[in-house]
Amino acid sequence: MRTKIDEQQRGRWIGPSLLRPQPRPDLRLGANQGRVSGTGSTTGDRIAVTHTVRTTTAEYTLLFNAPEWLGRRGVGEALRDTVAELRAVDLAYGPTRPESLVSRLRRGEIGPESYPPLADLVDRCTAMRAATDGWFDAWAVPGGFDPGGLLGGWAVERAAARLRAAGIHDYAVLTGADLVVRGHAAHGGPWRVAVHHPNDRRRSPLVLEMTAGAIGTSGVTGRRGHVVDPHTGEPAEQFVAATVIGPDLAVADAYATALYAAGPAGLTWFHSGSDYRALPAHRR
Template sequence: MRTDDQPRPTWPDQPTYRGHPDLRLGPRDPRPDATGGTVAGLLCANHTVRTTTAEYTLRINAPHRLGRRAVGEALRDAVAELRAIDLTFGPARKHSLVSRLRRGEISPESYPPLADLVDRCAAMRAATDGWFDAWAVPGGFDPGGLLGGWAVERAAARLRAAGITDYAVLTGADLVVRGNAPHGGPWRVAVHHPTDNRRAPVVLEMTAGAVGTSGVTGRQGHVVDPHTGEPADQLVAATVVGPDLAVADAYATALYAAGPAGLAWFRGDSPYRALFTHRRR
């Protein structure tokens, strides 16, 4: 199944792909099985890092000309970015920039990446008719609905700056991919049903883009309806695909809160698509 297919409001009844996936998203373990080595003339590396808020898996396929040292340095740089974002922006950290902004100690303009984060939240509030609202949560400004995707995109940018053009970065039920998988073709991403392991996964073939999901665990109460302040309860999960994970994550969070009415955001020429929404029974 290609990522340019029409939005799918419910889970498909039939398998969408019969090949072996390279990556998995959903309740199953998303990490690749391989641990690194050489495949078809490539240097392949897999690394998993846990911060205080999330676990991230990075998979790299690099040409031999880059060398193992350069690949290792690229991984370390990307991991350092993920750790730095956790330390610097984590809403639960008392002295993070987000916490200091909440307390009125600093302005967004005091630190350019913070300004970028705030601007992205404001843009997504406008794009979703207020259904994604980082300011409508207890405690004040909380960018959690897109912070993880923003962190992944910044780590991916570090990989590209190091000359890595084929990679995947995953966290939970979200990912960013670029280039090709080790077999030389598009990354095959299996998206599993959030609650029913008997359902066949939706499989995407991707060479660039992101998958963002809200509610993959089926846990109620983790997304708040910004208009009422009450927990959103219409859907079990919502998944959005598109070019940028921070945006896809924010759309998925908003769609989870708004329910099926939010599918109207993805009509026309939008580069973002709702892959599916799954109603709560």
């Protein structure tokens, strides 16, 4: 099945449309988490870059097609700036780091207003707790406030903003089974993203064509019990994975975490009128 998502319809289904022959996906999510399948040929007026960044908590893959006028030096500066942003988020906001701002907030040493990005992170968690009827709750975890359910998506969105500020508007940023895309792939068409079943390679993937938007997934890390029901504190066990598409990865990540925690009951508060859509969830 193939569907299209464009910049005017971010997160909204358009299709399905049948294309023959089926082109090879640029990116794959689900089985073995995020993978780059091959970005095709590069047009003459673009500089294509693929780069992997590893932090203490995550691995990120950056793919972008920079305009030729930016030059090699400009591309290098944009890449360094984007990598620095991802590392800064890990250092400053990682919940497992004793001296991170999140850890200091939990210990009561600082308030959210002390740092504008921290205030934004807390505000997003507060908004998603309300939007999900409490199924995403960054405060309902051992040790206090833990924004991990949307922190990766928040980091990717901040990195993507760095690319746009540098003049790069054709990119994909992946971490695990999550991604953000914008513009076009190196072959000149929309980014083709294959969403696989998390543990059954025999099933055909759902292929999305995207020029803007995000895909957030919860449950494919291979660690059962890593998401808990915030109302009971018990591990969530009803779904193998939950996937949400929409304009912003931090929001999509939080929705996916909430759906994973809630199981089928989550569909009662996940309203179809929003800019976010849940893909079919896989039950255990």
